[in-house]
Amino acid sequence: MLRSPLSGDTEAGAAVTLTGWGRTEPTVARVCDPADAAELAILLRHAPARGIIARGLGRSYNNAAQNDGGQVVITTRLSRITDFDTHHGIAVCEAGVSLEQLMITGLPAGWFVPVSPGTRQVTVGGAIAADVHGKNHHAAGSFASHVRWFDLVLPDGQQRRVTPEDDPRVFWATAGGMGLTGIIVRAAVQLTKVQTSRVAVDTVRTTDIDQALAYLADTDQSYTYSVAWLDCLASGARLGRSVITSGNFAQPGDLPLKERRDPLSFRPTARIGAPRSCPPGLVNKHTVALANEAWYRKAARRRAGELQTIGAFFHPLDGIRNWNRVYGPAGFRQYQLVVPLAADRTIRRALERISRAGAPSFVTVLKRFGPGDDGFLSFPMAGWTLALDFPARTPGLAGLLTALDDDVLAAGGRVYLAKDSRLGPDALPAMYPRLPEFRQVRAELDPSGVMRSDLSRRLGL
Numbered sequence: 001m002l003r004s005p006l007s008g009d010t011e012a013g014a015a016v017t018l019t020g021w022g023r024t025e026p027t028v029a030r031v032c033d034p035a036d037a038a039e040l041a042i043l044l045r046h047a048p049a050r051g052i053i054a055r056g057l058g059r060s061y062n063n064a065a066q067n068d069g070g071q072v073v074i075t076t077r078l079s080r081i082t083d084f085d086t087h088h089g090i091a092v093c094e095a096g097v098s099l100e101q102l103m104i105t106g107l108p109a110g111w112f113v114p115v116s117p118g119t120r121q122v123t124v125g126g127a128i129a130a131d132v133h134g135k136n137h138h139a140a141g142s143f144a145s146h147v148r149w150f151d152l153v154l155p156d157g158q159q160r161r162v163t164p165e166d167d168p169r170v171f172w173a174t175a176g177g178m179g180l181t182g183i184i185v186r187a188a189v190q191l192t193k194v195q196t197s198r199v200a201v202d203t204v205r206t207t208d209i210d211q212a213l214a215y216l217a218d219t220d221q222s223y224t225y226s227v228a229w230l231d232c233l234a235s236g237a238r239l240g241r242s243v244i245t246s247g248n249f250a251q252p253g254d255l256p257l258k259e260r261r262d263p264l265s266f267r268p269t270a271r272i273g274a275p276r277s278c279p280p281g282l283v284n285k286h287t288v289a290l291a292n293e294a295w296y297r298k299a300a301r302r303r304a305g306e307l308q309t310i311g312a313f314f315h316p317l318d319g320i321r322n323w324n325r326v327y328g329p330a331g332f333r334q335y336q337l338v339v340p341l342a343a344d345r346t347i348r349r350a351l352e353r354i355s356r357a358g359a360p361s362f363v364t365v366l367k368r369f370g371p372g373d374d375g376f377l378s379f380p381m382a383g384w385t386l387a388l389d390f391p392a393r394t395p396g397l398a399g400l401l402t403a404l405d406d407d408v409l410a411a412g413g414r415v416y417l418a419k420d421s422r423l424g425p426d427a428l429p430a431m432y433p434r435l436p437e438f439r440q441v442r443a444e445l446d447p448s449g450v451m452r453s454d455l456s457r458r459l460g461l
């Protein structure tokens, strides 16, 4: 296990090759995992010339938590939940605590994380730094809106408690700021009250994208959580056919009698693991077309009130350990866009481009976002978001994604930085109009550019 020697070394830790979850663009950095905020502050004070960046559980898809030739600080030893107010549902925890840990602690007392991405294997620090969103964005906004305060170790090693009321510029530069304002070491998170750990799920199948958009727009107010899975290879009259699942946490009376004795049970396990090495090309347009057909046909045309566990509803991919290996050694590229609600035509055009190119996105997800928060670089805005993942070796992928970028820009939308692997600096100011405010705070907190990552160098952040 990596341990920081902290013996005056300016580049503490072992040299390690790192990638994001998509396993593209590996780079080598000095990596160490400090035990507490004091060790972490020493590392910041002795940062090497190539700078330093925090890394949580490495679930961002590309190189936000990498730092080629510099220092990477893994936060997962900061893993204590130091206070949990079971009455008000406020958890005070170190930044390396995972959302799964928060669920294990909170659920017995009836508290669930306020926002969950599609995996619970992310840290609280990573959830704030990417200001992550979940299936409830239209109802609850993104993660940072539920953070009461955090302790930030600034690039000069000083520690500061940051609240949205007293220090809004630093708070909203850090929420969504991809680790570039300092390293979060502790946070207070307001959890959400639930009566059970099961979600009552309604499922409908739509024959095309228009039906999917209309259904989500009509029904979002009735559900806390909703998302549409799309068949990205369907074309013509079936373009964007989808399976939509929407749900609310169940009440104890909804559960079968035998489950009512333990309505808040939560047993997070990964059922199987992906093999260490999968052959290249396993995920291709033929296998994805077959899988999509099977998935679509298997889904109920319309089903109401099916009880699903938290794992099945929120984190189905966590059921397979290291599922990212399925894409083979070349890895895969995630791409997530959002466009304003009025730009639904851009979603249609994106699907036309993808199906025409035969580009096999294995997991294609559409969701309707509510209004964004104040994060200068936070991704969500009121609109339609489409998330895709393509094998990195998909023929013509670079051209396809550039065309999508252009459509997104023309529609006034943006691409998600926690998933991005290829944007250049030119697109950024239009996609993120509050970028100058972010840069201003960064210049004040970090005049000598201590905080750096491969992502920040690529985008000139």
Ligand SMILES: Cc1cc2nc3c(=O)[nH]c(=O)nc-3n(C[C@H](O)[C@H](O)[C@H](O)COP(=O)(O)OP(=O)(O)OC[C@H]3O[C@@H](n4cnc5c(N)ncnc54)[C@H](O)[C@@H]3O)c2cc1C
Pocket (backbone or CB within 6 Å): 021, 053, 054, 055, 056, 057, 058, 059, 060, 061, 064, 065, 075, 095, 096, 116, 117, 118, 119, 121, 122, 123, 124, 125, 126, 127, 129, 130, 131, 132, 133, 134, 177, 178, 179, 180, 182, 183, 184, 185, 317, 418, 419, 453
């Ligand atoms: C299967 C899967 C599903 C996903 N679904 C969603 C989704 O539905 N919605 C969504 O929004 N995202 C989603 N994501 C992306 C993921 O939620 C984010 O990338 C999240 O930031 C990952 O957290 P992490 O702890 O792994 O951080 P890392 O990937 O290690 O780091 C991500 C960023 O956070 C910064 N960071 C990490 N810790 C700290 C800290 N303590 N202080 C300051 N900065 C820090 C890093 O520097 C980096 O810039 C998904 C990812 C996967 C693999």
